[in-house]
Amino acid sequence: MTKTIKRAALGGLAATSAAILLAGCGTAPEETGGEDGGEASDFLPCLISDEGGWNDRSFNQSAKEGMDRAADELGVTPVEMESTNANDYGPNLDQLVAQGCDFIVSVGFNLSAATVESATANPDVMYAIIDDWADNDFDGETDAPNIRPLVFNTAEAAYLGGYAAAAWSEQTGVSKVGTFGGGEIPSVMVFMDGFQLGVEKFNEDKDASVDFVGWDTESQKGLFTGGFEANDTARQTAQQVLSQGADVILPVGGPIYTSAIAAIRESYPDSLILGVDSDLAVKEPDNADLTLVSITKAIDQATFDATVEASDAGADFDVTPYVGTLENEGVGLSEFHDFEADLPDGLTDEIAALQEQIVAGEIEVESPNSP
Template sequence: MKKTMTKALISGLAIAGTAAILAGCGAAPTTTASSGGSADVAAGFKPCLISDDGGWNDKSFNQSAKAGMDKAADELGVKSLELESTSENDYAPNMQQAVSEGCSLIISVGYKLAAATVEAATANPTLEFAIIDDYADVDQDGKTDAPNIKPLVFDTAQAAYLGGYAAAAWSAKDGVNKVGTFGGIQIPSVAVFMDGFQMGVEKYNTDKGANVQVFGWDTATQSGSFTGGFAANDTAKQTAQGVLDQGVDVILPVGGPIYQSAAAAIADSGKNTVMIGVDSDLAVADSSVADITLVSIMKALDVAVHDTTMSAAKGQFDVTPYVGTLKNDGVKLSSFHDFESKLPSGLTDELSALQEKIVSGEITVTSPNSPKAQ
């Protein structure tokens, strides 16, 4: 989806609680020692995190962000405020609560909170904000809409390229030569996985003279299979089934909890299809699907949240966008876990070589959905 379509969706989430947020304006803390915590933590520092509607137990996006916040709060010796959203109607009230309860740093988990984040940041210029997977550019002028918001974004296409190559190798090994993917909502942070995945498959085909097909996504036309949300529901299961019906033996569900629907569809099919996880190491995050999770395409959400919180606590908050790449370990491929011994011979060495070439710039992984410089 083009950026304009993404931002149109964001603007549809406009906030009704403007007056309340404005009333909650607070001052940034001064940098002095805090009681009971690290000696260089700003006095009164209070980090806060707001989830999107996937909730803290999504085994993926939100849960990883929460782990990063929990780790930072523990190391700093401070108490964080973590507000869970169960629907889009919770974004404005949660943002209002974060401001009114004296949060020094407010991190929003996901593009859906962009409008709420921009409005609160504009109304509270002395507070510090960060947002995951979005530049908070609601007015679509190519710039973050408030000077106190730090974007935390990820060039996931690079890691997904490795995942696509691995998927193609797995499928070719069995003579199936068909892999697939589907997403939640068609936004850049979802489609970037699918772009990289397809490009990795194409790289495998070029290198091996193979003909592994990709179903569920076409990078050239930017069209494919989407559920319209991130909930693990019947729609997501039916979408997964539609891809599985193409005969794929590897499927990449992109969108937090929708992996659960993919797993259910795989179980119903009775076939030996395997799945690729996203964001977190899915085989570890949810042991119930470890036996069908080939590998995961990971984003270091926890590290980005942790490091941003630590910097803000020490008065070193910087709004320069963080962009996770293979080079800085912001994105990466997980272990293959129990599948390690079943992989095609030489695959892990091939993946390591590909990663080195991407990091060095010898291979350029370019996705229309990769984060753009601001």
């Protein structure tokens, strides 16, 4: 389904986050003064995680960092509910409403149905949802008038990541890369689409033959763990890709990257991964030696901006969807960190040129999962 939307301007990449603030269940948190010592706000922002939890080094943690930074700037203490499984979504949203939340951000596609139900029942509460349109009947419209979608065209950044992975793998002489996903959902598959298309672009430009395993963009079929847990299934799926000879892999799905790293350290020491959502080499320095580069989404900045805007919105809450792109820095490719000095000659210039062409519309990264 193709959507026509007005792109909202939410700003660029995130600054460093404020200290982590956790609020439990019960009465609403006390108000606090802002950074300038001014009058406290009575605005209460709230956040609910997907099952990956706050320490996933991925989309949940990034959203939390954005919420915490916004709350710090506004001089309030947010209520943040951590979900451990899908059964938590509805009850956690009910608790947030009961505590008087003015603005609730749901983190992830999997919360769509529960968020729509909660928003429909509470029309005076403002909502935002990350990585989903909240369009459960697929009619092209968000299913409640008080939900703002925060979505990301990650295929653009993944295209650059695929090109880089192919260049690295050809340099090693292996010439094979791969991917696998967690949940079989658009916000996961969009990474996999862009990644494969970037590998194909490298092969076209360099007259190369880097093989690709784990996903097929045309058929939309590939390898998935069925969830976002770092468990034996995720480890076995990573091993399945690695055993086919790939020496660079892209695990897409929050904590499942830790299972891929475990498989590499155990049996495939010459292989590398690409991080997703956040710059993994920065978030987890102990694994920087295995992280070639990361495909990033500025979820923290989108959450920050949406929260600050909601605090001033009142009845004028803007539900225009935000779409993160290379152009507005909502998605991007991180630095190569430990691998910068060992990259193929000219690779960073080639990636910069590809990014310019995508932004200019000279290259269109066509993923059926793009927003």
